[in-house]
Amino acid sequence: MSNVILKNVRKTYDNTKTVINDVNLEIKDKEFVVLVGASGCGKSTLLRMIAGLEDISGGEIFIGDKKVNNVAPKDRDIAFVFQSYALYPHMTVRENIAFGLKMRKVPKAEIDKKVAEAAEILNLGEYLDRRPKQLSGGQRQRVALGRAIVRNPKVFLMDEPLSNLDAKLRVQMRSEIKKLHEKLQTTFIYVTHDQTEALTMGDRIVVLNNGDIQQAGTPEQIYNDPQNTFVAGFIGSPQMNFINGKFLGLDENITYGIRPEKMLKPNGDIKLTVDVDITEMLGSEKIAYFNIGDKRCSAKLDADFCIGKTLDLSLSKSDMYEFDAKSGIRRG
Numbered sequence: 001m002s003n004v005i006l007k008n009v010r011k012t013y014d015n016t017k018t019v020i021n022d023v024n025l026e027i028k029d030k031e032f033v034v035l036v037g038a039s040g041c042g043k044s045t046l047l048r049m050i051a052g053l054e055d056i057s058g059g060e061i062f063i064g065d066k067k068v069n070n071v072a073p074k075d076r077d078i079a080f081v082f083q084s085y086a087l088y089p090h091m092t093v094r095e096n097i098a099f100g101l102k103m104r105k106v107p108k109a110e111i112d113k114k115v116a117e118a119a120e121i122l123n124l125g126e127y128l129d130r131r132p133k134q135l136s137g138g139q140r141q142r143v144a145l146g147r148a149i150v151r152n153p154k155v156f157l158m159d160e161p162l163s164n165l166d167a168k169l170r171v172q173m174r175s176e177i178k179k180l181h182e183k184l185q186t187t188f189i190y191v192t193h194d195q196t197e198a199l200t201m202g203d204r205i206v207v208l209n210n211g212d213i214q215q216a217g218t219p220e221q222i223y224n225d226p227q228n229t230f231v232a233g234f235i236g237s238p239q240m241n242f243i244n245g246k247f248l249g250l251d252e253n254i255t256y257g258i259r260p261e262k263m264l265k266p267n268g269d270i271k272l273t274v275d276v277d278i279t280e281m282l283g284s285e286k287i288a289y290f291n292i293g294d295k296r297c298s299a300k301l302d303a304d305f306c307i308g309k310t311l312d313l314s315l316s317k318s319d320m321y322e323f324d325a326k327s328g329i330r331r332g
């Protein structure tokens with residue numbers, strides 16, 4: 001079993017600065033969980049606490065039903081893949097992948113077998129004798145994954161492993177890591193600030209803000225059923241529109257949320273005309289930006305939609321989320 005359980009986990013730096021408040025989370029065996037949130041919200045801190053690279057100030061962490069609070073990182077049966085791949089420049093790919101095993105005095109024949117298996121899984125066979133500087137960014141990232149794979153860990157921890165890659169390679173590596181997860185059948189905990197990465201990769205997404213879990217759920221639950229304005233605004237691009245009720249002739253104690261792709265519904269219940277100030281052509285679609293009351297809003301339109309100076313919106317009440325205007329908590 002390689003489930004991971006966090007019970008009332010807290011982290012305070014210098015006895016004053018609390019960066020993880022009281023996190024409770026159960027990650028199932030073989031699950032792919034993505035921790036997502038803005039810069040500084042505590043993602044790396046939480047992952048590093050699971051790895052044992054950071055002390056925990058309170059609470060308990062279990063890996064495979066064993067409490068690990070006082071277990072050294074090397075004895076936790078985890079492998080960590082960082083944003084900077086931290087390969088040894090003077091070693092070949094083969095030596096980089098084998099390094100951890102060699103340090104553990106694993107017999108040479110076994111090391112060779114494991115390196116060959118990892119190279120096969122990651123398509124690195126033809127690069128084994130090269131040094132890191134002779135590889136592309138994506139290939140280097142695969143070597144870093146290879147180093148983790150050969151250790152047969154119970155849990156893979158990955159901290160923004162794709163953020164140094166260009167956009168195209170990032171998309172490609174996203175699906176390679178998903179495939180890797182299916183092949184290895186191991187628990188993955190993956191940190192990113194990129195909501196697209198979170199939506200496309202996670203079996204389950206955990207949205208963090210200021211050291212608190214805002215919501216945990218499948219990508220569909222997080223996108224379609226956000227529990228507060230933070231989650232609703234963080235996941236989705238362009239972000240959900242938030243409109244104070246009074247600008248829609250509705251209850252002004254409610255903030256209404258509606259996705260940009262739902263702004264031009266045929267036969268909508270609420271019609272309003274807005275002044276468009278910016279439009280963006282994205283190839284397959286077009287985005288128009290405007291204000292409703294004091295809030296910046298957008299509409300996602302077909303690429304061939306002709307946008308004038310004004311846009312006639314037509315909103316359907318059934319597409320609208322209701323949030324308490326003060327607390328931001330979902331009401332309906």
Ligand SMILES: Nc1ncnc2c1ncn2[C@@H]1O[C@H](COP(=O)(O)OP(=O)(O)OP(=O)(O)O)[C@@H](O)[C@H]1O
Binds near residue numbers: 040193
């Ligand atoms: N050693 C430290 N001492 C004091 N504060 C720290 C220390 N390490 C991190 N922090 C603070 O803890 C908070 C969370 O940091 P963390 O690195 O976990 O954020 P993150 O979500 O991973 O951000 P990013 O997306 O930028 O990597 C930040 O406010 C950071 O400044």
Ligand SMILES: [Mg+2]
Binds near residue numbers: 043044045159
């Ligand atoms: Mg980080």
